Amino acid sequence: MRKKIVAGNWKMNMTKEEGQALISEVVNMAKDEVNSQVVMVLCPPFPHLGYAKKMFQSQANIFLGAQNCHEKTSGAYTGEVSASILKSFDVDYVILGHSERREYFQESDELLKLKVDQALANQLTPIFCCGESLAQRQAGSGFIEFVCGQITQSLFHLSSEQFAKVVIAYEPIWAIGTGLTATSAQAQEMHAALRKHIASQHGQKLADEISILYGGSAKPSNTPELFACPDVDGGLIGGASLKSRDFIDIAKSFKW
Numbered sequence: 071m072r073k074k075i076v077a078g079n080w081k082m083n084m085t086k087e088e089g090q091a092l093i094s095e096v097v098n099m100a101k102d103e104v105n106s107q108v109v110m111v112l113c114p115p116f117p118h119l120g121y122a123k124k125m126f127q128s129q130a131n132i133f134l135g136a137q138n139c140h141e142k143t144s145g146a147y148t149g150e151v152s153a154s155i156l157k158s159f160d161v162d163y164v165i166l167g168h169s170e171r172r173e174y175f176q177e178s179d180e181l182l183k184l185k186v187d188q189a190l191a192n193q194l195t196p197i198f199c200c201g202e203s204l205a206q207r208q209a210g211s212g213f214i215e216f217v218c219g220q221i222t223q224s225l226f227h228l229s230s231e232q233f234a235k236v237v238i239a240y241e242p243i244w245a246i247g248t249g250l251t252a253t254s255a256q257a258q259e260m261h262a263a264l265r266k267h268i269a270s271q272h273g274q275k276l277a278d279e280i281s282i283l284y285g286g287s288a289k290p291s292n293t294p295e296l297f298a299c300p301d302v303d304g305g306l307i308g309g310a311s312l313k314s315r316d317f318i319d320i321a322k323s324f325k326w
C-alpha cells in the first residue's frame with residue numbers, strides 16, 4: 071500500500087518561538103490522535119531545521135522537510151543550502167519545484183532536474199510540485215498535458231529505482247493561498263492522469279506505489295473528500311499547517 075502523507079509547508083512564516091510552540095503542539099496531538107501509519111512531514115524555514123528534529127525524535131511517523139535545496143553539491147553560492155548540508159541536519163524530505171519558487175526565483179524544469187538529482191544523491195525524498203496556472207485551466211484543454219510535461223522534463227531521466235523514491239505534489243496554482251480548492255473530481259482527474267503518465271514510463275506497479283499529494287487551500291473541511299479519492303494520497307498543506315488543530319485534523323482525514 072502506498073504511503074499516506076500530510077506535509078506542512080510553513081513557507082516564510084514562524085519565528086523560533088512560534089515554530090517551537092507549533093511543533094510541540096503538533097507532536098503532542100499527533101501522539102494521541104493521528105493514525106501512526108500517516109506520514110507527517112514538517113517543512114519549516116531553514117533555521118528551524120537545526121532544532122526541530124530533536125523535538126519529535128521519539129515519534130516514528132513525523133519527519134523533517136526543507137523547502138528547497140541548491141542544485142550544486144557545495145561551493146561559493148552565498149545564501150544557498152545544499153542537499154548534503156540538509157542531510158547532515160537529519161532532514162528527510164525536500165520540497166522542490168513549488169510554484170512560488172518557479173515564479174519568484176525563475177526555477178525551470180531543467181534546473182529542477184538537477185535539484186532532484188542532488189536530493190536523491192543525498193538520500194532526501196523530493197516532494198516534487200507540479201501544477202497549472204489559472205489561465206491554463208481556463209483554456210479548458212491542454213492543462214493535463216502541461217502538468218504531465220513538468221514530470222517528464224524534471225523526473226523522467228530517473229531510473230525506476232530512483233523514481234520510486236519521489237513523492238509528487240499536484241498543486242494547481244490557482245488554488246494556492248486563494249481559498250479556491252480544486253474539487254475532488256478535478257484533483258482525482260489530474261492525479262489519475264499523472265499516475266497513468268508515470269506508468270507509461272515505469273510500469274503500472276511502480277506508478278501504483280507513488281504517493282501523489284494534493285495542495286492548494288486544503289483545510290479540514292475539504293480534505294476528507296479529497297483524501298477519499300482513489301489517487302489522492304494526502305496533501306501538501308500551506309496556511310492550514312500553521313495551526314496545530316487544523317494540521318492534525320487534516321492528518322486525521324484519511325479513511326482506513
Ligand SMILES: O=C[C@H](O)COP(=O)(O)O
Nearest residue numbers: 079246247286287308309
Ligand atoms: O505548499 C503548499 C501549497 O502552496 C498550498 O498552500 P495553501 O494551503 O496555503 O493554499
